[in-house]
Amino acid sequence: MKTDSFASRHIGISEEDIQVMLRKIGVATLDELIDKTIPANIRLKEPLALPPAMTEYEFSNHIAQLASKNKLFTSYIGMGWYNTITPAVIQRNVFENPVWYTSYTPYQTEVSQGRLEALMNFQTAVCDLTAMPLANCSLLDEATAAAEAVTMMYALRPRDKQKAGANVVFVDENIFPQTLAVMTTRAIPQGIELRMGKYAEFTPAPEVFACIVQYPNADGSIEDYRIFTEKAHEAGCKVAVAADLLSLAMIVPPGEWGADIVFGTTQRFGTPLFYGGPSAAYFATRDEYKRNMPGRIIGWSKDKYGKLCYRMALQTREQHIKREKATSNICTAQALLATMAGFYAVYHGQEGITGIASRIHNISAFLEKEINKLGYKQVNKYYFDTLRFILPDNVSAQQIRTIALSKEVNLRYFDNGDVGFSIDETTDTAAAGILLSIFAIAAEKDYQKMTVIPESAAFPKELKRQSAFLTHEVFNKYHTETEMMRYIKRLDRKDISLAHSMIPLGSCTMKLNAAAEMLPLSRPEFMCMHPLVPEDQAEGYRMLIENLSEELKTITGFAGVSLQPNSGAAGEYTGLRVIRSYLESIGQGHRNKILIPASAHGTNPASAIQAGFVTVTCACDGQGNVDMEDLRAKAEENKEDLAALMITYPSTHGIFETEIVEICNIIHACGAQVYMDGANMNAQVGLTNPGFIGADVCHLNLHKTFASPHGGGGPGVGPICVAEHLVPFLPGHGLFGNPMNEVSSAPYGSAGILPITYGYICMMSTEGLTMATKAAILNANYLAACLKDTYGIVYRGANGFVGHEMILECRKIHEETGISENDIAKRLMDYGYHAPTLSFPVHGTLMIEPTESESLWELDNFITVMQTIWKEIQEVKNGEADKDDNVLVNAPHPEYEVVGDNWEHCYTREKAAYPIESVRENKFWINVARVDNTLGDRKLLPTRYGTFE
Numbered sequence: 028m029k030t031d032s033f034a035s036r037h038i039g040i041s042e043e044d045i046q047v048m049l050r051k052i053g054v055a056t057l058d059e060l061i062d063k064t065i066p067a068n069i070r071l072k073e074p075l076a077l078p079p080a081m082t083e084y085e086f087s088n089h090i091a092q093l094a095s096k097n098k099l100f101t102s103y104i105g106m107g108w109y110n111t112i113t114p115a116v117i118q119r120n121v122f123e124n125p126v127w128y129t130s131y132t133p134y135q136t137e138v139s140q141g142r143l144e145a146l147m148n149f150q151t152a153v154c155d156l157t158a159m160p161l162a163n164c165s166l167l168d169e170a171t172a173a174a175e176a177v178t179m180m181y182a183l184r185p186r187d188k189q190k191a192g193a194n195v196v197f198v199d200e201n202i203f204p205q206t207l208a209v210m211t212t213r214a215i216p217q218g219i220e221l222r223m224g225k226y227a228e229f230t231p232a233p234e235v236f237a238c239i240v241q242y243p244n245a246d247g248s249i250e251d252y253r254i255f256t257e258k259a260h261e262a263g264c265k266v267a268v269a270a271d272l273l274s275l276a277m278i279v280p281p282g283e284w285g286a287d288i289v290f291g292t293t294q295r296f297g298t299p300l301f302y303g304g305p306s307a308a309y310f311a312t313r314d315e316y317k318r319n320m321p322g323r324i325i326g327w328s329k330d331k332y333g334k335l336c337y338r339m340a341l342q343t344r345e346q347h348i349k350r351e352k353a354t355s356n357i358c359t360a361q362a363l364l365a366t367m368a369g370f371y372a373v374y375h376g377q378e379g380i381t382g383i384a385s386r387i388h389n390i391s392a393f394l395e396k397e398i399n400k401l402g403y404k405q406v407n408k409y410y411f412d413t414l415r416f417i418l419p420d421n422v423s424a425q426q427i428r429t430i431a432l433s434k435e436v437n438l439r440y441f442d443n444g445d446v447g448f449s450i451d452e453t454t455d456t457a458a459a460g461i462l463l464s465i466f467a468i469a470a471e472k473d474y475q476k477m478t479v480i481p482e483s484a485a486f487p488k489e490l491k492r493q494s495a496f497l498t499h500e501v502f503n504k505y506h507t508e509t510e511m512m513r514y515i516k517r518l519d520r521k522d523i524s525l526a527h528s529m530i531p532l533g534s535c536t537m538k539l540n541a542a543a544e545m546l547p548l549s550r551p552e553f554m555c556m557h558p559l560v561p562e563d564q565a566e567g568y569r570m571l572i573e574n575l576s577e578e579l580k581t582i583t584g585f586a587g588v589s590l591q592p593n594s595g596a597a598g599e600y601t602g603l604r605v606i607r608s609y610l611e612s613i614g615q616g617h618r619n620k621i622l623i624p625a626s627a628h629g630t631n632p633a634s635a636i637q638a639g640f641v642t643v644t645c646a647c648d649g650q651g652n653v654d655m656e657d658l659r660a661k662a663e664e665n666k667e668d669l670a671a672l673m674i675t676y677p678s679t680h681g682i683f684e685t686e687i688v689e690i691c692n693i694i695h696a697c698g699a700q701v702y703m704d705g706a707n708m709n710a711q712v713g714l715t716n717p718g719f720i721g722a723d724v725c726h727l728n729l730h731k732t733f734a735s736p737h738g739g740g741g742p743g744v745g746p747i748c749v750a751e752h753l754v755p756f757l758p759g760h761g762l763f764g765n766p767m768n769e770v771s772s773a774p775y776g777s778a779g780i781l782p783i784t785y786g787y788i789c790m791m792s793t794e795g796l797t798m799a800t801k802a803a804i805l806n807a808n809y810l811a812a813c814l815k816d817t818y819g820i821v822y823r824g825a826n827g828f829v830g831h832e833m834i835l836e837c838r839k840i841h842e843e844t845g846i847s848e849n850d851i852a853k854r855l856m857d858y859g860y861h862a863p864t865l866s867f868p869v870h871g872t873l874m875i876e877p878t879e880s881e882s883l884w885e886l887d888n889f890i891t892v893m894q895t896i897w898k899e900i901q902e903v904k905n906g907e908a909d910k911d912d913n914v915l916v917n918a919p920h921p922e923y924e925v926v927g928d929n930w931e932h933c934y935t936r937e938k939a940a941y942p943i944e945s946v947r948e949n950k951f952w953i954n955v956a957r958v959d960n961t962l963g964d965r966k967l968l969p970t971r972y973g974t975f976e
């Protein structure tokens with residue numbers, strides 16, 4: 028690596044380090060290690076054909092050039108996306124702050140209290156605004172949230188509906204088209220029928236089990252759904268409502284008129300448009316449905332000394348545990364964006380949010396009045412921010428479009444010729460004047476310029492919100508920037524992120540998220556673009572998407588790419604949906620079984636079910652590999668019905684199975700497809716790829732392999748790459764005239780974060796990416812070599828090497844000493860480390876993935892820590908330390924305990940908090956002692972108002 032290259036900054040180890048590490052591992056060269064790790068028959072013969080590497084400086088110029096091709100018109104298109112003002116204090120201290128964007132999903136409670144509180148703020152804001160008692164801490168987007176609502180209501184059908192085989196959801200026709208499209212993709216294979224109609228004409232029927240309406244609806248009209256909801260409930264149907272969260276500051280929230288589920292986007296709570304994503308969807312429901320809730324829920328708990336703290340609740344509902352019986356396949360969601368939306372509510376409070384909402388409404392009311400005066404006819408009797416006009420006879424939509432474009436304004440053009448717009452937080456008097464002028468010029472009339480925003484006529488009593496919201500102290504305390512900045516800082520100090528130390532999470536690939544990759548996200552040309560602008564305004568985005576797609580095809584060896592799925596699990600579902608469409612197209616639509624190895628990630632079976640398949644589990648052998656005999660038998664047995672095999676490669680055990688080509692052949696011989704879970708792609712890039720191996724489709728986790736940050740549990744991007752025969756079935760988008768297997772609200776999913784991966788590939792290029800893969804494998808093998816004689820390594824490949832991650836044996840320790848892998852995980856916190864992956868894929872173990880970004884110093888420090896912990900375990904084993912009062916079972920040791928006046932442990936404070944010298948340099952002070960895992964589940968308290976008393 029040239030020392031001035033980006034790759035030399037991204038990859039943590041130097042040439043000299045490599046020699047030291049190879050000696051420890053016991054191989055002569057890096058190439059020898061790679062040759063002995065990856066089976067020869069799948070090694071690429073040629074280097075990847077990628078454009079030459081850019082330096083950081085070159086990339087910053089290149090991306091600026093691309094950005095400049097995006098034309099920022101003022102968009103009033105609405106339809107689920109609205110301009111918003113991200114408070115600078117949130118942009119700078121959260122969105123652009125690596126503590127927030129590089130942290131992991133808060134599974135390790137004691138080092139995640141900051142983001143848990145932030146997400147709890149989000150849940151509280153959602154519960155308050157919707158008037159529902161329970162909310163989760165985000166879903167992927169509004170449309171997938173709608174699909175989740177359908178699945179959830181289906182599972183919650185009352186007994187008589189189940190008996191009657193009720194499978195119809197009534198959907199009011201005035202719903203956003205993208206929401207309907209994504210629900211349709213999901214419903215069809217599950218045997219659920221969506222029946223469109225007018226809510227006012229809804230007639231219950233035995234086969235209907237649920238209803239979905241939008242509030243305000245897709246036209247912008249606020250309808251009173253009270254009578255409809257009563258009627259639906261009387262008929263045993265649940266009612267889910269897609270609601271605009273901001274409007275709920277002014278109008279009666281669905282929770283007050285009987286909704287069972289309320290969902291939608293929180294984008295306009297300070298998340299930039301980003302050409303459609305990412306932004307956080309919310310999902311709220313009744314307390315009694317909590318076990319069926321998709322996504323993660325933050326709740327209260329207490330630590331072992333009784334201190335109140337936060338914790339992810341009801342985790343046993345999730346796919347990790349429940350697998351094919353899970354409520355949903357959701358894993359990565361939109362934590363960072365939910366955090367931002369929560370902070371937006373904290374910063375503005377009830378008064379601020381109401382102020383923003385009423386300003387929007389008042390401007391809309393003014394424009395309605397003035398535009399009606401010009402001869403147009405606004406059709407929404409009641410509205411919040413969205414107006415729809417019937418044009419006068421002498422005005423055409425085309426005329427308006429031409430005038431609007433000349434003023435750099437995008438409006439919404441309805442199929443029937445109506446024209447409309449949605450007002451937002453950024454609309455001021457000047458902007459409103461321009462809007463008005465467009466309609467006036469088209470009608471050839473004079474118009475009254477707005478100078479001050481008038482007070483509007485209030486909503487009628489039955490629509491107007493009366494109840495208070497955001498009454499908790501947290502929404503009333505931080506309205507100055509100084510207080511807000513310090514609040515954010517106070518929370519981020521409680522969390523371990525990559526800004527503190529290595530996060531060695533197997534399967535999650537917590538690598539560097541380079542600043543040069545992140546910077547372009549703050550460019551207004553990327554931030555402020557509505558997803559439905561005319562194509563010629565988004566040329567920069569289109570080129571970025573095009574270039575990135577080409578690069579991903581090259582890297583995976585496939586013919587087509589879709590960037591639409593918003594997470595790895597969403598990618599799995601999409602890939603399976605594409606396979607289903609393909610099979611139907613060749614008259615094989617009856618194939619309904621998916622073969623999944625027992626070691627698979629929980630999302631695999633959960634996604635298979637979501638795509639309407641049945642799962643068949645295939646055993647693993649003593650080495651952790653797919654049991655070839657069982658695979659052959661299961662394939663043969665299900666030959667006629669087999670749709671696909673889902674396989675992770677290298678395996679979830681981090682091993683390059685030598686039989687992978689044979690496995691693909693066996694599946695293909697049955698007429699089925701091979702789906703490769705690309706979570707472990709970091710071990711493949713440049714050396715082998717799914718296309719070359721013989722798979723038909725794979726998903727990638729850009730937030731693992733391709734340098735996009737984890738965000739504390741999202742945003743993610745889970746593109747799928749497919750072979751030629753599957754290309755025609757890749758997701759399209761109805762709003763772009765290409766309806767097909769839509770899986771996200773936005774045509775390009777989370778387009779706004781694609782510059783990160785694009786930057787990573789541009790700057791690394793062939794040589795850098797290939798070296799990164801080798802370094803990831805080297806680092807894992809180095810750790811294995813250093814830890815094999817103490818803990819022991821569970822699985823190894825044919826030649827005794829591991830891939831890019833390895834599983835540390837802890838079961839014997841537990842047997843001999845009672846110390847569990849969880850105790851080791853908690854003790855690591857005292858040393859300033861986030862735990863490795865716990866008990867996945869093998870119970871009683873830790874899976875470590877160092878990635879290529881860590882330096883040899885950091886690897887050695889981690890090894891020293893692990894070896895010191897090993898000694899601590901030995902002290903328990905040989906009786907030097909008390910079995911019930913030792914540094915492991917009591918870990919982590921929070922600051923308040925270490926400095927407290929009562930120290931009653933039979934070891935010193937120093938041993939608890941400063942067990943080795945290097946900790947002093949970089950001490951992470953933990954805020955809570957070990958958290959009670961059952962309390963928060965026994966009593967779920969999902970908002971800041973919660974109390975155990």
Ligand SMILES: *Cc1c(COP(=O)(O)O)cnc(C)c1O
Pocket residue numbers: 357358359534535594595596597628630631675679704706707728743745
């Ligand atoms: C992370 C992971 C997934 C799920 O990806 P998300 O982006 O979290 O949905 C699927 N399979 C494996 C093996 C993984 O490690």
